[in-house]
Amino acid sequence: MTSQPQWRQKFTQKAQHVSAIVQSVADYEQAARYAVTRCPAHENAKLAAPGLPETLQFLVADHCRQNAIAWIDQNLRAYPEGFAVGLTMADYGIADTGTLVIGSRDENLRLATMLCDIHIAVLPVSCICEKAEDIADQLSAWMQTGGDYTAFITGASRTADIERVLAIGVHGPLELHILLLEDV
Amino acid sequence: MQPESGSLRDYRQQISAALNDQFLRQAMDNFAVAYRGSRQTVFEGLDPDAMAEAIADMKDRSLGRLDALFDQFKQRAESNGITVHWAKDADQANQIIADIAAQNKARRIIKSKSMTAEETLLNHFLEARDLEVTETDLGEWIVQLRHEGPSHMVMPAIHLSRYQVGELFSSVTGQGRFGEDIDQMVKVARRELRKKFLQADMGISGANFAIADTATIGLVTNEGNARLVTTLPPVHVALIGLEKLVPTLDDALRILKILPRNATGQFITSYVTWITGPAPCAIGPDGNKQMHVVFLDNGRMAVARDPEFRDALRCVRCGACANVCPVYRMVGGHRFGHIYIGAIGLLLTCFYHGEARARQLLKNCINCGACKAVCAAGIDLPRLIKSAHRRVIAKKSHPLKNQALSLMLKNRRLFHGMLRSARIAQQPVKATDGFLRHLPHFLLPEHQFRALPAIADAPFRDIWKKRPARRPAQPVCRVALFAGCVQDFVYPEQLEAAARVLTECNVAVDFPDDQSCCGLPLEMMGERAAAQAVAGQNVGAIDPDAYDYIVTLCASCASHLTHGYPRLIESKRAERFIAKVMPFSRFMADVIDVPARRFEPGAIDTTWHAPCHLCRGLGIRQAPETLIKRTGANYLPAVEAETCCGFGGSYSVDFPLISAHILNKKMADFQQTGADRVVTECPGCILQLRGGFKNAGIDMPVMHLAELLDEHWKPKGGTR
Numbered sequence A: 001m002t003s004q005p006q007w008r009q010k011f012t013q014k015a016q017h018v019s020a021i022v023q024s025v026a027d028y029e030q031a032a033r034y035a036v037t038r039c040p041a042h043e044n045a046k047l048a049a050p051g052l053p054e055t056l057q058f059l060v061a062d063h064c065r066q067n068a069i070a071w072i073d074q075n076l077r078a079y080p081e082g083f084a085v086g087l088t089m090a091d092y093g094i095a096d097t098g099t100l101v102i103g104s105r106d107e108n109l110r111l112a113t114m115l116c117d118i119h120i121a122v123l124p125v126s127c128i129c130e131k132a133e134d135i136a137d138q139l140s141a142w143m144q145t146g147g148d149y150t151a152f153i154t155g156a157s158r159t160a161d162i163e164r165v166l167a168i169g170v171h172g173p174l175e176l177h178i179l180l181l182e183d184v
Numbered sequence B: 001m002q003p004e005s006g007s008l009r010d011y012r013q014q015i016s017a018a019l020n021d022q023f024l025r026q027a028m029d030n031f032a033v034a035y036r037g038s039r040q041t042v043f044e045g046l047d048p049d050a051m052a053e054a055i056a057d058m059k060d061r062s063l064g065r066l067d068a069l070f071d072q073f074k075q076r077a078e079s080n081g082i083t084v085h086w087a088k089d090a091d092q093a094n095q096i097i098a099d100i101a102a103q104n105k106a107r108r109i110i111k112s113k114s115m116t117a118e119e120t121l122l123n124h125f126l127e128a129r130d131l132e133v134t135e136t137d138l139g140e141w142i143v144q145l146r147h148e149g150p151s152h153m154v155m156p157a158i159h160l161s162r163y164q165v166g167e168l169f170s171s172v173t174g175q176g177r178f179g180e181d182i183d184q185m186v187k188v189a190r191r192e193l194r195k196k197f198l199q200a201d202m203g204i205s206g207a208n209f210a211i212a213d214t215a216t217i218g219l220v221t222n223e224g225n226a227r228l229v230t231t232l233p234p235v236h237v238a239l240i241g242l243e244k245l246v247p248t249l250d251d252a253l254r255i256l257k258i259l260p261r262n263a264t265g266q267f268i269t270s271y272v273t274w275i276t277g278p279a280p281c282a283i284g285p286d287g288n289k290q291m292h293v294v295f296l297d298n299g300r301m302a303v304a305r306d307p308e309f310r311d312a313l314r315c316v317r318c319g320a321c322a323n324v325c326p327v328y329r330m331v332g333g334h335r336f337g338h339i340y341i342g343a344i345g346l347l348l349t350c351f352y353h354g355e356a357r358a359r360q361l362l363k364n365c366i367n368c369g370a371c372k373a374v375c376a377a378g379i380d381l382p383r384l385i386k387s388a389h390r391r392v393i394a395k396k397s398h399p400l401k402n403q404a405l406s407l408m409l410k411n412r413r414l415f416h417g418m419l420r421s422a423r424i425a426q427q428p429v430k431a432t433d434g435f436l437r438h439l440p441h442f443l444l445p446e447h448q449f450r451a452l453p454a455i456a457d458a459p460f461r462d463i464w465k466k467r468p469a470r471r472p473a474q475p476v477c478r479v480a481l482f483a484g485c486v487q488d489f490v491y492p493e494q495l496e497a498a499a500r501v502l503t504e505c506n507v508a509v510d511f512p513d514d515q516s517c518c519g520l521p522l523e524m525m526g527e528r529a530a531a532q533a534v535a536g537q538n539v540g541a542i543d544p545d546a547y548d549y550i551v552t553l554c555a556s557c558a559s560h561l562t563h564g565y566p567r568l569i570e571s572k573r574a575e576r577f578i579a580k581v582m583p584f585s586r587f588m589a590d591v592i593d594v595p596a597r598r599f600e601p602g603a604i605d606t607t608w609h610a611p612c613h614l615c616r617g618l619g620i621r622q623a624p625e626t627l628i629k630r631t632g633a634n635y636l637p638a639v640e641a642e643t644c645c646g647f648g649g650s651y652s653v654d655f656p657l658i659s660a661h662i663l664n665k666k667m668a669d670f671q672q673t674g675a676d677r678v679v680t681e682c683p684g685c686i687l688q689l690r691g692g693f694k695n696a697g698i699d700m701p702v703m704h705l706a707e708l709l710d711e712h713w714k715p716k717g718g719t720r
Helices: A005-017 A028-037 A054-066 A107-114 A132-143 B008-019 B022-042 B048-063 B066-080 B090-103 B115-120 B122-127 B138-145 B162-173 B182-199 B225-229 B249-264 B300-304 B310-314 B326-331 B342-352 B370-374 B381-394 B400-410 B412-425 B445-449 B460-466 B484-489 B492-504 B520-524 B528-541 B555-568 B572-579 B584-592 B622-630 B656-672 B683-696 B705-712
Strands: A021-025 A046-048 A070-072 A083-089 A092-094 A099-103 A116-124 A149-153 A175-181 B083-087 B108-111 B132-135 B202-205 B209-211 B216-221 B235-241 B271-275 B290-296 B477-482 B507-510 B549-552 B581-583 B605-608 B677-680 B702-704
Touching: A005 A021, A005 A175, A021 A028, A028 A054, A028 A083, A028 A116, A028 A175, A046 A107, A054 A070, A083 A107, A092 A132, A099 A116, A099 A132, A107 A116, A107 A149, A107 B225, A132 A149, A132 B249, B008 B326, B008 B656, B022 B249, B022 B326, B048 B066, B048 B249, B048 B310, B066 B083, B066 B290, B066 B300, B083 B090, B090 B115, B090 B122, B090 B202, B090 B235, B090 B290, B108 B182, B108 B225, B115 B122, B115 B235, B115 B290, B122 B132, B132 B138, B138 B162, B138 B182, B162 B182, B182 B225, B202 B225, B209 B249, B216 B225, B216 B249, B225 B271, B300 B310, B310 B342, B326 B656, B342 B370, B342 B381, B370 B381, B400 B412, B400 B520, B400 B528, B412 B484, B445 B656, B445 B683, B460 B484, B460 B492, B477 B492, B484 B492, B484 B683, B492 B507, B492 B705, B520 B528, B520 B555, B528 B555, B528 B572, B549 B555, B549 B584, B555 B572, B555 B581, B572 B581, B581 B584, B584 B622, B584 B705, B605 B622, B622 B705, B656 B683, B677 B683, B677 B705, B683 B702, B702 B705
Parallel strands: A021 A175, A046 A070, A046 A083, A083 A116, A116 A175, B083 B290, B108 B132, B108 B202, B202 B235, B235 B290, B477 B507, B477 B549, B549 B581, B605 B677, B677 B702
Antiparallel strands: A092 A099, A099 A149, A149 B271, B209 B216, B216 B271
């Protein structure tokens, strides 16, 4: 799969359509800075960041230290009150619907995307495809092994169950931020 | 929910209460209009009919080998360490799940939305065994707290206002008032339910897909609760109807492309979760989740083997059949199904919850075809509902009114003789304007919503015998007119107008005298044998080889002759007959292609009512508009031109209150266009609309397309 520029444009437009915030970042440094800046500066604020590439993890840890923010990448269950920010990688973006695909076998990764107020996902632009069908083979390959938990995430958690009025942020994140990573 | 055995009268009373619920009426109405718009947006650039057809194909293949798909899923899942169960009925499914809870000493259970669990009344079963069950989908939680069932498959609490929800939440949380603040209510749910998630010993979900190939389940949700239900507790049980089995991920993705678009007008839901499992779980045994999949039969295998009803199992539970149903729009889900609601709900009630509960419900289909047109899996819902109704009444003695109608319609001379006697009988109540001054005594007071037309002084068949149309020397084609009863005996002037216009177009017109009612009313009432007899009468009456076309001015007749007859009568002659049937508008626009210069333009503001059986039944949408414009009229389209008028033949006799409410909506919609007249192409719609306007004292002429063409026809020296 070679990602096309028009898919990136469509991805952005579709994700914004469901109130996701889409931001371009040049490198891991910018991504780390972005995530830590979104974490409010009070002592209970925690940033969950499991399963990151080593470089990014190092940068996040560093920024958190400088800003006196607790960052957590293990045993997320121990924090039932949740996290101000959950920072994760995304495996694919689907342009057709503005969807993130996150292979979430790791329970900590799953919890980081569920128990946070703001979910920030880093998506390498080269991983944007046009349609879900385009990555069906890859997803099927993941599903060949037991234990798989694959998440399609499109925008923040939402409901329209009361009078069909849209309300964002029910059981999942209140906001979804997508950082399009130009270069690894 | 419907009682085990209620009478039509009881059911009408429930309906009457629903119709008086002002909030419900407004909510349903807003939804019907908003849904139409958002659905159109999300399907832009796609071909929903082709997508539905592909799903129908895939589902049909899967339904033919459900056992094999189940075996494949089970084998694969078990090799991953998941326990797979087969439950033959609702009780067994509930017992299996209660046993799993007992084995794990689970007391607190959280659930994400599952219609299948609603079907088995799982919550009641578990609660009766002292387990605490909490629904975590906001809408489901609300209806659970109110001790009622969902009123829509996708939006369970659509029948409730924010004030009702606010009061409910105040009493549950012991907190102050919420007023109008929906965001605040959602936050309360987030906070209250977060506690439940964290304490839960076991999670129960449904599934939208069960992929046999990899033993993966797929969950399509917006709120994110299903993710928490399947992640936080150490035990996960998925309860899944067997028909959710699909062969591969590709098949599931194909359904996913249409499901959210059709359900809520979303491109995709916030979350789609694919669980192959058992996924890691820090507090689970061996650090993994304990996972069970319970497949529910509960009558599905029997339906899958039944060629008449198998298509019903194609359903992907998008709920669109309710979204577009004019009856659902008036009465809401609690009066339009038992647990499953909407058109598919009428059927599933019959299959899963017993024919006794479905008996009255099955009558409440107006046969407008809106559900069929929107179905994500191409299910011919109105036909299946009629079949189910037929099957239910076949097991008991047929209602007296059905027996009488069957007897009468099977014998054309008897039927037409009775119509002639009725003409004489009505004389004392007949007014000069062609309406009856008061209604026949056998009708209920609720039937007063529309004035009824008088039977014409002479039926078209008598007029024609005296003055048949002049035969052109060299006709462009030969046409047999099929009249149908309403036009023949109530509105013969519409047929006269058509005959004049056709003759002007150099068409040789015949009216074969032995034709009778098309038989649709009999089908609607579930009287198959009589419907077959009447179909035979008509196919015998009109020799298909003697004509190029069999033209009818009644959209319902046209649709029944085209789509109903192939199922009623099998013969070569019938096939040739059916192939020649054509509605008037298509004949005039496509065969004759009558040019604008034949009309004396009168720039009158004109709107169009698209009869259900014309626009959806036969797919004719362009021809009438083309013809109206060619007459020089100002065409002012109505927003709800394609919404049913509420007539539905015998439907408006069985459910007069619903029919009246649908009609009122339609009249208001036409008035909004600012048009001075309504044109349509079905005598049933004309009867309904004229009667409604007349009763409301509104001066709005309603005319047949044939009358419009005839009225504007340019006079040619002495030919008319």
